[in-house]
Amino acid sequence: MTTKVRIVTDSTADIPREVRERLNIEMVPLQVLFGTESYLDSVTLQADEFYEKLEKFSGLPTTSQPSPSEFMAVYERILDESPDAPIISIHLSSQFSGTFQSALLAQSLIEREADITAVDSKSASYGNGMLVVKAAEMAEAGASKEEILDEVYRMRKETGLYFLVDTLEYLQKGGRIGKASAFFGSILNIKPILSIDDEGSITPVDKVRGTKKAVQRVVDLLKEQFGDDPVAVHFAWGYQRGSALDLYEAINASFQIRHTTTTTLGPVIGAHVGPGTAAVFMQRA
Secondary structure (H helix, E strand, O other), X not given: OOOOOEEEEXXXXXXXXXXXXXXXXEXXXXXXXXXXXXXXXXXXXXXXXXXXXXXXOOOOOEEEOOOHHHHHHHHHHHHHHOOOOOEEEEEOOOOOOOHHHHHHHHHHHOOOOOOEEEEEOOOOOHHHHHHHHHHHHHHHOOOOHHHHHHHHHHHHHHOXXXXXXXXXXXXXXXXXXXXXXXXOOOOOOEEEEEEEOOOOOEXXXXXXXXXXXXXHHHHHHHHHHHOOOEXXXXXXXXXXXXXXXXXXXXXXXXXXXXXXXXXXXXXXXXHHHOOOOEXXXXXXX
């Protein structure tokens, strides 16, 4: 009998705990720091607690990646349980964090025989999470490492993803804005529409006035990509859900949706995009 592939990710995938537990997904947390107070993302600090703290905190929280030793501990534990298990470790875009590099380094430092493949999702939040969930579902069904990787790479290439932010302040101060820097400015009620490019960097798509027009523009962009094909759609949002609910309703009214997932942007992602962010990730079903 072939040993099941094991799936590892990090906390920025924003996968609900019950889904991780059901699919046997291992999660390595990043850290969130409010001044000198340090928390483990989605372990000692959950999303709702994070947004409560964010409202009261005078500055901006910072984040830090896991060390290679934290990844090694997870890989070693899996190998202790199942010495022959192939491991696929899928992580936040390397353009945003050194998390993927930590996983790669950990892989090279394992001294025993091990089949570990680290994957750069070239995405963030549930753009990463949906790859992880699909990989875990396939692993549970007995798929091979090669079959799972082929599907992950296909999904990574074919996903449509857009996000709306209330303010660029968080991205700017966190240094994650990249190519979207042209949007800087405080023109009243201008809504930037952002995406993540093939290299895994944040990129500007458009800027429109007002939430309603921004939501319609996202719908139009997804229509250009998916037309009337049946789709699976995943939503991720912070705690200020006005534009997120507008986006949710507009997309539900505009596409043949076979499957929907909603999740909350966790502490690390929330620290970099802010509480008023709404993101949509779409795939052909």
